[in-house]
Amino acid sequence: MVAVCVKFSHQYAVKHQEFGKISANHKDILRQIINLARSHMFARLFTDHPRSVGETYGEHALMALNFSLRMLLASIACLIHAAIPGLFTKTGSTIITGLHHDMVLHRQRKKTPQVEQSAVVNR
Template identity: 50%
Template sequence: MIKRLFTAHPTSVGESYGEHFRHALAFSATMFVGAAACLVHALIPSMCQRTGSGIIARLHDRMVVNRTTTRQP
């Protein structure tokens, strides 16, 4: 039961726990950068005008490409 809690989802996307952890951590860090850029833009509209949306687009592309290349039959 406990093992399944940590391995069911990573296995379903074709990753080990460690691989999934690294990918999720990298996404999290990138999302924090995007959130900070959006906060700066909210405070000073002339700054970071495209940073947040660019980060979201790149993350989406990475996730979709990864999903289609590693999904197991």
């Protein structure tokens, strides 16, 4: 829908600019359409996914950074383990297991109260 509005507004602007016929009112309408498209794009890029997992943007950013750092540590441990098999024999798998617990199991529990609330409301 937004893409169609943006495409239409762009085609409209190009068509009327060619003839120099864009009035101030039309320019204002085009600005509003473009601002609406940008705000929708902002929401899609920055807030839709965090909301889908029950987090704010800030909470999601901190969790993603935490996961990233833990994966980096696991990667470094696995690189060292590849060169020296006697070191870090369980570090990578332990970190991955913890990540799975936090990413998958923890988030499912976090979403559960919302589902239960909606089930109660529907009864």
